[in-house]
Amino acid sequence: MQPIISISGLSKTYSPDFVALRHLDLEIRRGEILALLGPNGAGKTTLISIVCGIVNPSSGTVTVDGHDIISDYRAARSMIGLVPQELTTDAFETVWATVSHSRGLFGLRPNPAHIEKVLRDLTLWDKRDSKIMQLSGGMKRRVMIAKALSHEPQILFLDEPTAGVDVELRKDMWAMVRRLRSSGVTIILTTHYIAEAEEMADRIGVIHKGELVLVEEKAELMRKLGSKQLILELPDRLDAIPADLAAYQLSLSGDGTAMTYTYDAQGERTGISALLQDLARSGIQFKDLQTTQSSLEEIFVDLVRDGQ
């Protein structure tokens, strides 16, 4: 299936010469939830802002459902709802007025029934006649989500939607995201909480220093997550893994004094006892052993460290 958003060779240099995105390629699939992770300043917001038309790209192309975001911006932008990272709302407008205004900006005729549904879904209905400045921070964030949903977008960008949000709202928000997804909306969110990405996303992308260092199915990542390593420290240096151990997933450290066996901890058989027997048969001794398990957190930290 054709991706709903195709980003290719996208670069952004902020004046005078700060490179925020470097030649980034990414395809976003129709109907998925994609979580973008990355440290502060990685370029997540820049990427979203370019797709939504708020920042000019320096080079590269982006198409939304086949529509170029620059030459065919009307068609592209009509499909997108954006909830930006910063809480920026009007102050003196009522909730109802500001959400209806957003719908108008996107070229749609007034539809009070739809606005009512959005406000009810976000438990803002009771506040519809309140001025925005009278709302709490969490409610303002709901208003921003309501504005983004007012024009029935097929793609929703949520830039750190859960920053500064209490548990209750966070749960509501995830429930809403799931509902939207089941109605066919593609959702791209950024977060600093890996657990959140794990819970919500279909795919996870990691951006670091303006580059997409990884993008993978969550299931695949979790499989990696489920794998464990058995590290054997060897008293005698080995030059290579002996041929009769080739059946095992083994790797040798650079100096030849440690051997790592990777196995699936969740599998029925880990193969550890067989390996140990085979090691003894080959005459390989070890002076210590330990097992480690990588978490998404570690994968993430490794990736980010490697990038430096």
Added chain:
Amino acid sequence: MNFEAIKAIYRFEMARTFRTPLQSIISPVISTSLYFIVFGAAIGSRITEIEGVSYGAFIVPGLIMLMILTQSVSNGSFGIFFPKFLGTIYELLSAPVSYLEIIIGYVGAAATKSLILGVLVLATAGFFVPLRVDHPVWMLLFLVLTAVTFSLVGFIIGILAKGMEQLQTVPLLIITPLTFLGGTFYSLSVLPPFWHAVSLFNPVVYLISGFRWSFYGIADVNVAVSLGMTIAFLLACLVIVAWIFRTGYRLKA
């Protein structure tokens, strides 16, 4: 054309105006009317008529222009500066609206408000000085052109302004002197030749002269020239704003 978006922007801006009627409507009407009382009724009677028009009546067109200019500039600039300042402009930039639609929405609303004020002040002036309008269609034409042009000037200032201070001082430093020196209170013919020539570089002179002609049939410059200059000024503003939008200057990183 995204008409819904134009409507949305226009409504939003008009709602902003009518939310604070005291500040946006009553106060400009009162402050302009004070001029009529002072110059029209109190001092005006001691100043000689200018080309057969009493001084109080003579200054009415200029004062209306003065108010339309300052109000258009301040409305036009605040309308776009505020979203930029608050950050809410993200929504406008991410919406499927063209620059032309944005301009029609914001400038249209700012100009509408100025026109409402212009009509109110005109009506008020009628209480204090004997008014007469020889060419009502021309009067309306000048009123609309001026309101639109200077709302556009305001819009440009609103986009370019880096902060509140610039937003307020630029109009004060440029627009106010231009209007006061533009012949609101005097006829250019009283000036020495040198200053008369200098005045002709002031675009406001043409607006006031043309506008006054539509009232009393007296003018500092030919009315066709006035109209031409007004339209030229409007076009110049359109070129500038088109350039700003084409490059995304000060709107998009």
